[in-house]
Amino acid sequence: LSFIPGGLDCSISFVSYVLGKVCVHGRQKEILGVLVPRLTELTKSDCIWQRICWRLVECVPERWMEAVVLGFVQRAPGADVLSRLLGNLVVKNKKAQFVVTQKVLLLQYGHTTAVLQNLLGYLSLDSLRRALLLRVLQELLETWGSSSAVKHSPPEQQLYISKAILICLSHLKEPEIESCRQELLTSMMEGVKCHLDSSLPQLWRLGMVVAESISSKINTEGPVLKFEYEEDDETRELKSLLVQTPPLCVVPSLPDDDRSEKAGAALPSVPESNKKSQIAALVMPAEESDAELDSDDDLVPYDMSEDKELKIKAPVYIRDCIEVLTGSEDVDKWEATVKALESLIRRNPAATREVSVELAKILLHLEEKTCIEGFVELRQRAQVAVLTTDPIPVSKYLTSQFYSLNYSLRQRMDILDVLVLAAQELSCPKFHGKPKNSDAQKPRIQLLPGRDSSKDWRRIVDERIKSKARRFASGQCHVEPASSPNQFSSVAGHFFFPLIQHFDRPLTTFDLLGEDHLVLGRLVHTLAVLMYLAVNTVAVTAMGKALLEFVWTLRFHTDSYVRQGLLSCISSLLLSVPAELLLADVTEELLETQSWLGDVVEKDPDGDCRRLALQNLLLMENLKKKLEAVPS
Amino acid sequence: MALPPPDPQFVLRGTSAAIHTLHFSCGGQEPDVPVLFSGSENGFIHVWNLKTHRVNTALDGHGRKSVYCVETMGGNNRLLSQGRDQRICLWDLAEGRTSVTDSVFTEHVGFCRCSLAKVAQGRWLMATAAKGLDEVQVLELPSKTSVCTLKPEVGAKLGMPMCLKLWQLSCGSQPLLLAGYEDGSVVLWNVTMGKALSQLVCHQEPVMSLDFDSEKAKGISGSSEKVLRIWSLNEQQNLQVYRTHQLVNAGISDITIRPDKKILATAGWDHRIRIFGWKKLKPLAVLDYHTATVHCVSFSDHRSPRERLLAAGSKDHRISVWAIYTQT
Numbered sequence: 001l002s003f004i005p006g007g008l009d010c011s012i013s014f015v016s017y018v019l020g021k022v023c024v025h026g027r028q029k030e031i032l033g034v035l036v037p038r039l040t041e042l043t044k045s046d047c048i049w050q051r052i053c054w055r056l057v058e059c060v061p062e063r064w065m066e067a068v069v070l071g072f073v074q075r076a077p078g079a080d081v082l083s084r085l086l087g088n089l090v091v092k093n094k095k096a097q098f099v100v101t102q103k104v105l106l107l108q109y110g111h112t113t114a115v116l117q118n119l120l121g122y123l124s125l126d127s128l129r130r131a132l133l134l135r136v137l138q139e140l141l142e143t144w145g146s147s148s149a150v151k152h153s154p155p156e157q158q159l160y161i162s163k164a165i166l167i168c169l170s171h172l173k174e175p176e177i178e179s180c181r182q183e184l185l186t187s188m189m190e191g192v193k194c195h196l197d198s199s200l201p202q203l204w205r206l207g208m209v210v211a212e213s214i215s216s217k218i219n220t221e222g223p224v225l226k227f228e229y230e231e232d233d234e235t236r237e238l239k240s241l242l243v244q245t246p247p248l249c250v251v252p253s254l255p256d257d258d259r260s261e262k263a264g265a266a267l268p269s270v271p272e273s274n275k276k277s278q279i280a281a282l283v284m285p286a287e288e289s290d291a292e293l294d295s296d297d298d299l300v301p302y303d304m305s306e307d308k309e310l311k312i313k314a315p316v317y318i319r320d321c322i323e324v325l326t327g328s329e330d331v332d333k334w335e336a337t338v339k340a341l342e343s344l345i346r347r348n349p350a351a352t353r354e355v356s357v358e359l360a361k362i363l364l365h366l367e368e369k370t371c372i373e374g375f376v377e378l379r380q381r382a383q384v385a386v387l388t389t390d391p392i393p394v395s396k397y398l399t400s401q402f403y404s405l406n407y408s409l410r411q412r413m414d415i416l417d418v419l420v421l422a423a424q425e426l427s428c429p430k431f432h433g434k435p436k437n438s439d440a441q442k443p444r445i446q447l448l449p450g451r452d453s454s455k456d457w458r459r460i461v462d463e464r465i466k467s468k469a470r471r472f473a474s475g476q477c478h479v480e481p482a483s484s485p486n487q488f489s490s491v492a493g494h495f496f497f498p499l500i501q502h503f504d505r506p507l508t509t510f511d512l513l514g515e516d517h518l519v520l521g522r523l524v525h526t527l528a529v530l531m532y533l534a535v536n537t538v539a540v541t542a543m544g545k546a547l548l549e550f551v552w553t554l555r556f557h558t559d560s561y562v563r564q565g566l567l568s569c570i571s572s573l574l575l576s577v578p579a580e581l582l583l584a585d586v587t588e589e590l591l592e593t594q595s596w597l598g599d600v601v602e603k604d605p606d607g608d609c610r611r612l613a614l615q616n617l618l619l620m621e622n623l624k625k626k627l628e629a630v631p632s
Numbered sequence: 633m634a635l636p637p638p639d640p641q642f643v644l645r646g647t648s649a650a651i652h653t654l655h656f657s658c659g660g661q662e663p664d665v666p667v668l669f670s671g672s673e674n675g676f677i678h679v680w681n682l683k684t685h686r687v688n689t690a691l692d693g694h695g696r697k698s699v700y701c702v703e704t705m706g707g708n709n710r711l712l713s714q715g716r717d718q719r720i721c722l723w724d725l726a727e728g729r730t731s732v733t734d735s736v737f738t739e740h741v742g743f744c745r746c747s748l749a750k751v752a753q754g755r756w757l758m759a760t761a762a763k764g765l766d767e768v769q770v771l772e773l774p775s776k777t778s779v780c781t782l783k784p785e786v787g788a789k790l791g792m793p794m795c796l797k798l799w800q801l802s803c804g805s806q807p808l809l810l811a812g813y814e815d816g817s818v819v820l821w822n823v824t825m826g827k828a829l830s831q832l833v834c835h836q837e838p839v840m841s842l843d844f845d846s847e848k849a850k851g852i853s854g855s856s857e858k859v860l861r862i863w864s865l866n867e868q869q870n871l872q873v874y875r876t877h878q879l880v881n882a883g884i885s886d887i888t889i890r891p892d893k894k895i896l897a898t899a900g901w902d903h904r905i906r907i908f909g910w911k912k913l914k915p916l917a918v919l920d921y922h923t924a925t926v927h928c929v930s931f932s933d934h935r936s937p938r939e940r941l942l943a944a945g946s947k948d949h950r951i952s953v954w955a956i957y958t959q960t
Contacts, residue, residue, distance in 0.1 A: 299895065299909050299957055302917040303634035310881045310902040 016056050020064030023071050036075045036085070043084045054087035065095040066103070073104070074111070079121020091128050101136050106143060109160035113241070116164050124171035134176060137168040138183065144210065145191030151558060152605050155202050159234070162206045166241040169217050181218050188214040199518050199561035205229050209238045216242075314340035318351045318359070325362050331370050338366075338378055345385040356390035357397050364401065364411065380418060387422035391491040395419065399498035405507055412510070412519055416526040419495050427488035427533045489537040496530045496543050499523065500550055517559045524554070524565030532572035541585065544577035548589050555596055560606040567600070567612035574619040579627055594620055637917050641941065642685055644951040649674035650924075651945030652700040653745070656932035657708035658682065658939070666934070667708055668943055670951060671699030677713055679725070680951075682941075693721045693732050701745040705756055705773070712758075712773075714738075714746050720760065722774065736776055739763035747796040748773075749807060757823070759798040759809050766790050768811055770798070770823050780826040782809065784819070791815045797844045797851075798823070812839025812853055818863065820871055832871035834861045841887045843896065845910065850874060852913075854884030854898060862913060877913050879906075883925070890931045890940070895957055897942055899926035905944045907956060917956065924948040 022031045042049040060068045069089070076082035090097045100119060104111060123133040143149050144161050177184070188211050195207020208227035215225035229235070314336035315321050321344060324330075324337045345352045345359075352359065363383045368375050387394045401407065402415045503512050503523065512520045531547055534540045551566045570593065574582075582590065597620075600613035649672040658666035667688065668680040675696035679688040694715030701714035711723040718741060722734040738760050746760035755772060762769035762781060766788075770779040784790045791814025800807040808829075809821040816835035819828050835855040844851035849865040860877040883901025889910055890896065898906045905919040905926055924947035932941040942954045 299914070299916055301634060301915060302637040304637070304915060304918045306920065307880055307904070307918040 016059035017061065019056065020060040020068055023067035024064040029071075029075075032071045032075045036072065036077075039085055040077065040081050050084055050087065053085050054089065057086055057089055058093060062095050065093065066099045069096050069099050070104070073100070073119050073122075074115055076118050076122075079118050079125060082118050082122040083125045086122065088126060088128055090123070090132060097132070101132055101139075105136060105140060105161075105164050109154075109157040111160075113163055113237075116160075116167055117241075120164065120167045120171060130176070133168060133171060134180065137165065137172070138180070140165045140168065141184070141187035141191065145187045145194060147190075147194040147197070150191075150194040150198055150203065151560075154605055154607060155200065155206075156607075158203060158206055162210050162238060163241060165210055166213055166238055169213055170242050172217070177217055184214055184218050199521050199559050202234070205232075205235055206238075209235050213239070213242050312336045314344075316344070318344060318348055318355060322355060322359060322362060325366065334369055335372055338372060338375065338382075341382040342378065342385045345382060345389060349389045352386060353390045356386055356394050360386050360394045360397055364398070364415070380414065380421070383414075383418045384421045384425065387418060388425050388487075391422070391426065391487075392494050395422075395491060395494045396498070399495070402499065403502045403505070403507070403510070405510070407510070409516065409519055413522050416499075416522050419499070420526050420529045423488055423492070423495055423530055423533045426491065427486055486536065488533055492530065492534040492537045492543065493539040496527065496534070496539070497546065499530075500527060500546055503550070504553075517557070517562060520554075520557075521559060521561040521565050524562055525568060528565060528568035528572045531569060531576055535576040540577050541581045544573050544582065545586055547573055548586055548593065552589065552593070560604075560609060563600075563604065563606065563609050564612060567597075567609060567616060570597070570616045571612065571619060574616065574623060579623045582623070583627065590620070637919055638954065638956060640919075640921055640952040641955045642953050643921075644668070644670075644680055644685060644953065645949070646687060647672045647674075647676070647678055647949055647951075649676070649949060650927065650947040651949070651951055652698060652927050653702050654928050654930040654943045654945050654951065655702045655704060656930055656934075656941070656943065657704045658941075659933045659935055660707060664708065666932070668932075668951070668953075669702045669704070669708075669711065670945055671702045671713060671715075673698040675699060675715065675717075677702060677711070682953075689725075689728075689730055691723060691730050693723070694719065700743055703746075703748045705748065706750070706754075712746075712748065714760070716741075716743075720746060720758070734774065734776070736760075736771065738769070742792050742794075744793050744795060747798040747809070749798040749800055751800055751807065752803070757798060757800075757807055759796045759811075759823075761793045761796070765792060766813070768793050768796065768809065768821070770807075770809070780823060782811070782821045782823070782826060782828070784813075784828065789815060790817060790819070791838070794839050795841050795853075797842060799844065799846050801846055810842060810844055810851060812842045814838040816855060818842060818851070818853055818871060820865065820869060829869045830865075830871045832863055832873065834863060834873070835859070840884055841899075843887045843889045845889055845893050847893060852887055852889070852896065854887050856883050856901075858882040860884065860887075860898065860913070875913060877908075885926060886928045888929050888931060890942075891933060892937070897929040897931070897944075899929040899944060901925045903946070905929060905942075905952075905954075907942075919944075919952075919954060919956075921952045922946040922948050922950065 019031065019035075039049070039053050043053055057068060057072070069086070072085060073082065076085060086096075090100050100123070104115075104119060120133065120136070123129045123136065140161055144158075144165055150158065192207050192211040195203050195211075198204065208229050212225050212227060219225075312332040312335070314333070315324055321337050321341055324333050360383065363379055363386065366379055372378065387398070398415050398419060402412055503520070506512070506514060510516060510519075512523065527547060527550070531540075531543055534543055547569050551569050554562065554566055557563055557566070594617065597613045597617050601610050601617065604610050604613065647670060651670050651672050653671040655669045656666070657669065660666070665688075666682040668682055670678045670680065672678065675692060675694045675698065677691040677693070677699055679691070680686070681688045691711075691713075693713065694717045697716040699713055699715045701712075703712045704710060705712055705722075709724065709726040711725055712720060713723065714720045718737060718739055720736040720738055721732045722736075724731055724733045740761040740763065742761055744761035746758050749757050749759075751757050754774075756774075757770055757779065758773050759768055759770045761767070764781075764783065766784050768782040770782065771777065772779055793811045793813055795812045797810040798807060806825075807823040809823055810818060811821065812818050812834070815833075816837055816839060817831055817833045818839060819832075820830045821828050834853050835857055837856040839853050840855050842851060842853040850862060851865070852860060852862045854860050858879045858881070860879060861873060862875040862877070863871050864874045865871055879900070881900060881902035881904075884898050885901065886899040888897055893910055895916065896908050896910050898908070900906060903920065903922045903924060903926060905921075906915065907917040907919070908915055922944065926944050926946045928945045930943050932939075932943070934940050938958050940955070940958050942956055943951055944954070945951045
């Protein structure tokens with residue numbers, strides 16, 4: 001397709017028709033792949049060609065406009081190029097306006113960041129279009145701040161909207177920000193609240209990053225909103241969108257330009273940090289070389305080999321530890337005790353059993369007196385040690401405290417973590433007396449709530465499913481772990497049933513079914529793990545029945561983290577309870593569950609939930625097949 | 633083959649309280665007995681006879697509040713002591729007297745030891761922390777007239793002064809003051825003009841102690857961290873970091889340079905006294921005797937080098953006295 005410059009007043013509408021028809025049939029890539037670079041070249045300096053291009057697009061019939069516009073937006077190497085190619089199409093053409101301002105931003109979310117950059121940059125480049133930019137920003141903020149949108153839309157869409165908001169913000173100029181400062185502030189406050197209310201850490205981070213960015217734009221001087229969160233690739237990418245690199249004017253337009261532009265915006269963070277560390281290294285006072293004669297030689301040093309770091313001795317008896325932790329003013333001793341406690345407990349099981357509940361109580365309420373590294377981990381390990389040494393009384397204590405008044409959410413979640421870790425330890429065979437460090441155990445000591453744990457358990461469930469589906473042996477021979485009786489078997493019920501008993505009884509400070517849905521989510525995940533670890537134990541069927549009822553009551557919970565947990569419960573159930581017992585006792589409930597799972601697969605907005613539900617359906621299928629295969 | 637560190641020459645017991653400050657007075661002629669003054673947490677100042685190793689007198693002038701600084705003013709008959717009762721007391725100890733002749737009410741509630749410097753016969757300047765949070769007051773003694781008040785500029789946020797060192801290079805030159813502050817910086821003040829000449833951030837934690845060698849224009853400071861910093865004063869009266877020394881254990885309560893400027897001693901929170909060569913801060917010895925944190929170290933002013941002693945007072949109620957590197 002080559003354009004002949006002559007005959008400038010020939011009708012272009014025919015070409016528009018062709019273009020539109022081709023695009024709408026899905027051949028955007030081919031035709032625009034040739035067309036856009038040519039037009040980019042031609043329209044660079046030639047006004048006439050620009051006008052031709054504009055006419056070209058304007059004349060595309062309404063019903064094909066969307067395909068064409070979308071194609072251009074996707075193919076254009078930069079916002080300025082898009083501006084040249086489309087001109088003020090969005091202002092003049094209603095359909096184009098709808099596509100650009102509504103459809104691409106709010107109704108779809110599959111486009112890349114480059115596309116967003118193109119689109120929003122295009123809107124910002126012309127004064128006529130800037131009004132649209134402001135309107136777009138307002139609508140994006142409305143969606144971002146709406147609590148129902150945060151709860152029900154998939155995280156990918158929320159990420160997309162957040163990116164769009166940040167890019168819009170990067171294009172806004174001072175007077176425009178001034179004019180809509182109040183609205184920005186209001187939307188930001190509402191939006192932050194909804195985001196922090198959710199249980200998924202990814203949404204928190206999105207909310208925090210966007211709120212910080214908005215705050216930094218509207219408060220150019222004075223205190224700015226600053227959240228604490230872990231930086232990861234996503235947050236770094238989002239933050240890099242706030243800074244706009246100036247459009248490349250003189251450089252010849254290559255299709256790779258927009259990619260390098262985005263990479264250029266993302267890269268400054270890396271070389272900067274390298275520079276900073278170099279400067280820090282230089283600032284360190286350099287040891288000056290002494291040219292002076294060493295006339296100190298007449299002073300002969302004494303032997304200083306005994307000069308070592310001072311170590312405070314920790315107590316050797318458990319009861320001494322209790323004394324130090326509850327009363328002692330000597331902070332050095334306190335620190336040493338906290339560090340030594342876990343190993344002491346494990347080496348003195350009999351002594352520990354005498355004071356187990358008291359020790360558990362002290363540890364649950366233990367707060368950091370001095371700044372020790374890894375205090376939370378040390379405390380947790382000590383708690384797990386106590387629980388595994390004397391499971392029944394300590395689990396009774398901990399589960400009763402979980403539902404008691406006046407504990408913080410953090411403490412309640414700590415109880416759940418400790419129960420799970422102890423259950424893992426009790427149910428895994430020990431190598432040479434040391435607890436087996438399987439992959440499953442490692443990420444359990446976590447300080448962020450269980451998005452990670454749910455992924456982790458999904459992986460384990462996946463592996464289990466795989467191991468059940470395939471029947472051929474894996475060629476390697478690995479050392480069989482020494483078998484020992486499953487110590488979890490006798491105590492599984494003690495861990496499980498008290499937790500599941502009182503979940504619907506609200507206390508004044510703790511309402512699982514109400515505000516504290518984060519703890520509910522963690523409780524559900526914990527129950528899933530306990531169920532999973534209870535395989536081959538005596539209480540497993542009773543646990544399974546109770547769990548099935550529990551899941552049934554909560555199956556419509558609005559929090560997606562809770563739903564993920566419920567689905568993990570079902571997986572654990574299906575994997576742990578022997579199939580015959582399941583089908584014998586709870587056939588109807590199983591069928592009801594199956595239909596609910598089918599519903600979830602189709603209609604649940606959360607991708608993880610859908611995946612888990614699908615796995616559960618597969619597991620159920622496998623079970624049925626297995627039973628059918630066995631001659632009854 | 634390095635020798636094992638020496639044992640203390642003798643140990644003074646009997647204060648029944650932690651010792652916070654020590655000061656020797658051994659320069660007198662016979663029949664003056666060499667004495668060691670010690671200030672304790674129970675408010676007593678003990679005068680130790682270094683020949684008999686017993687207490688000569690116990691002075692009680694600070695209302696049983698901890699005494700954290702003792703200095704002599706020319707000979708061992710005039711004593712200055714500073715305590716937590718916010719007072720600085722001047723004592724007359726001649727002919728067996730034990731009376732407080734004068735006192736200054738500093739209104740300072742911290743632990744900053746005052747610093748004395750003789751400016752003329754019978755006249756001293758004393759720098760002490762004052763009522764204001766970050767102020768240092770300089771008084772002339774014995775007249776108790778205020779020479780100046782050194783206030784850091786507004787917004788400097790230095791915190792409380794933690795340790796002071798006042799000196800005058802020679803008769804007639806302007807007295808200078810080095811002050812270590814709570815924020816870790818050391819500031820050089822010109823007392824006559826009342827202005828700060830230079831400031832250097834030496835530590836991230838409060839400066840616990842400092843000492844200065846006016847001949848070599850080099851000083852050393854220690855804090856609760858694991859480093860000792862040596863800094864120098866150049867011709868423009870600017871402080872610069874000269875060297876840093878890493879310690880094995882964190883925390884230094886006191887530093888003192890021996891009068892002959894050959895060695896220095898540090899009192900550590902790790903119960904140990906460390907000796908370094910002053911020229912290049914070469915570690916010379918680690919004296920491990922005490923069983924609790926060492927609060928203060930002091931070198932004696934014996935005229936004869938071979939009699940020189942080092943004393944260390946600790947929280948374990950004992951004063952250890954050492955004879956170390958006396959040959960040079």
